[in-house]
Amino acid sequence: MSEFAELKFRDKVYQLPVVIGTENEIAVDISKLRAQSGLITLDDGYGNTGSCISEITYIDGDKGILRYRGYPIEELAEKSSFVETAYMVMLGELPTNSQLAEFRAKLAEHEFLHESLRHHFEGFSSDAHPMAILSAMINAMGCFQPAMIEPEDDDHFLDSAARLISKVRTIAAAAYKQSIGHPMIYPRSDLPYTSNFLHMMFSKPNNRYEPTPEVVKALNQFLILHADHEQNCSTSTVRMVGSSQANLYASISSGVCALWGHLHGGANQAVIQMLLEIHESGMSVDQFIEKVKNKDANMRLMGFGHRVYKNYDPRARYLKSACDSVLQNLGVKSPLLDIARELEERALNDSYFVERKLYPNVDFYSGIILRAIGIPLNMFTVMFAIGRIPGWIAHWRENHLNPNGRIHRPRQVYNGQTVRSYIPMEER
Ligand code: CMC
Numbered sequence: 001m002s003e004f005a006e007l008k009f010r011d012k013v014y015q016l017p018v019v020i021g022t023e024n025e026i027a028v029d030i031s032k033l034r035a036q037s038g039l040i041t042l043d044d045g046y047g048n049t050g051s052c053i054s055e056i057t058y059i060d061g062d063k064g065i066l067r068y069r070g071y072p073i074e075e076l077a078e079k080s081s082f083v084e085t086a087y088m089v090m091l092g093e094l095p096t097n098s099q100l101a102e103f104r105a106k107l108a109e110h111e112f113l114h115e116s117l118r119h120h121f122e123g124f125s126s127d128a129h130p131m132a133i134l135s136a137m138i139n140a141m142g143c144f145q146p147a148m149i150e151p152e153d154d155d156h157f158l159d160s161a162a163r164l165i166s167k168v169r170t171i172a173a174a175a176y177k178q179s180i181g182h183p184m185i186y187p188r189s190d191l192p193y194t195s196n197f198l199h200m201m202f203s204k205p206n207n208r209y210e211p212t213p214e215v216v217k218a219l220n221q222f223l224i225l226h227a228d229h230e231q232n233c234s235t236s237t238v239r240m241v242g243s244s245q246a247n248l249y250a251s252i253s254s255g256v257c258a259l260w261g262h263l264h265g266g267a268n269q270a271v272i273q274m275l276l277e278i279h280e281s282g283m284s285v286d287q288f289i290e291k292v293k294n295k296d297a298n299m300r301l302m303g304f305g306h307r308v309y310k311n312y313d314p315r316a317r318y319l320k321s322a323c324d325s326v327l328q329n330l331g332v333k334s335p336l337l338d339i340a341r342e343l344e345e346r347a348l349n350d351s352y353f354v355e356r357k358l359y360p361n362v363d364f365y366s367g368i369i370l371r372a373i374g375i376p377l378n379m380f381t382v383m384f385a386i387g388r389i390p391g392w393i394a395h396w397r398e399n400h401l402n403p404n405g406r407i408h409r410p411r412q413v414y415n416g417q418t419v420r421s422y423i424p425m426e427e428r
Pocket of ligand 1 (some may be wrong): 045106160208232262263264266267292299301302303304305306307308356358361362
């Protein structure tokens with residue numbers, strides 16, 4: 001039997017349908033509220049607004065749970081590969097052997113950039129941030145496949161998805177090579193996805209780079225843990241842009257821009273900058289924490305806090321222990337990891353952080369792993385973006401296939417000047 005919530009306003013009672021998700025999340029459907037009562041809902045920053053019904057990712061922020069299509073991320077990070085996880089996130093089920101082989105073949109087929117697209121790199125300044133390059137290049141990809149991708153056709157959709165996932169890796173590595181003035185390294189179809197990326201990043205025309213299995217594993221885990229995170233800022237952006245029927249490339253390119261900010265994906269770069277600053281200035285962890293608590297120049301403990309997690313972010317928990325084994329396997333010593341651990345311990349025992357339920361998020365430890373495997377600082381957020389592409393694609397598709405889907409168009413409460421007459425220049 002359908003359930004309803006009641007809203008009493010002035011002298012009338014309105015019945016609002018209740019929607020219950022498969023994990024018993026309860027929502028009040030207010031879509032008809034304005035038509036019935038004239039009321040809209042107000043929720044700055046969408047802190048308590050469900051923007052869609054989705055089957056892709058489940059988060060329990062209080063318990064610290066994250067699952068893609070029902071699969072716990074810890075299990076995927078242990079047992080799956082990024083390519084397999086990407087397929088599952090986008091299509092809903094783990095691939096069979098032949099489906100996976102076919103998808104890998106598609107990734108190999110699409111790994112090259114069109115020569116005209118490659119020439120775009122020459123137009124960027126050498127100090128351009130790779131996120132700006134990534135966003136511009138993804139949008140430019142739309143010029144080479146102008147027809148609207150058909151999200152309802154599995155084969156066509158998967159081909160377009162593979163094209164994007166594959167080329168993004170080539171673009172990201174080329175953006176890095178551009179930033180250091182080195183020639184672009186062509187992809188190698190014989191290498192799996194992650195090794196191929198590392199090859200394009202670190203090989204030189206006169207020196208082939210061979211990653212160790214530990215580095216490949218660490219990068220795979222990093223990408224898997226970033227593959228989706230339901231309605232965050234960048235994913236909501238992709239869905240918002242896609243809701244206007246904009247093509248996949250334009251929508252994903254907007255997602256990259258949204259991810260760039262330091263309150264979102266840019267935090268992984270900001271965390272390392274913060275740790276370096278503490279290390280190089282000789283400031284103690286206590287002094288740094290005091291500055292954050294005093295909100296000195298709006299300082300924040302980067303990599304801490306989350307809109308949804310009011311508990312330890314499960315990705316951070318996994319990456320924290322991965323840090324230890326990656327650094328040990330690679331024989332890397334990191335004073336930054338020591339500082340991070342001390343910051344965490346200090347913050348988790350401080351009432352400022354405890355009362356606000358601020359715990360480490362995914363970005364707190366991920367940068368230490370990326371640094372250990374040799375990824376330069378300005379590429380950290382690009383790495384996040386490479387990981388998140390399957391999630392964005394899955395949400396873009398879900399949005400398109402939603403039979404009740406409409407253009408996203410929030411309302412507002414207007415609080416500006418009421419009507420007034422134009423004042424001629426000479427009277428102002
Ligand atoms: N350091 C210090 N204080 C903090 C922090 C922090 N990292 N995060 C939140 N607060 C305080 C904030 O000042 C506010 O205090 P008060 O009640 O005194 O005004 C209170 O906690 C609530 O913060 P909020 O800004 O209202 O929380 P939010 O849900 O809007 O923001 C957040 C979430 C992730 C943007 C925020 O916690 C933050 O800025 N964290 C640091 C940046 C970061 O690590 N971002 C990565 C997020 S996870 C990965 C991703 O999304 O890409």
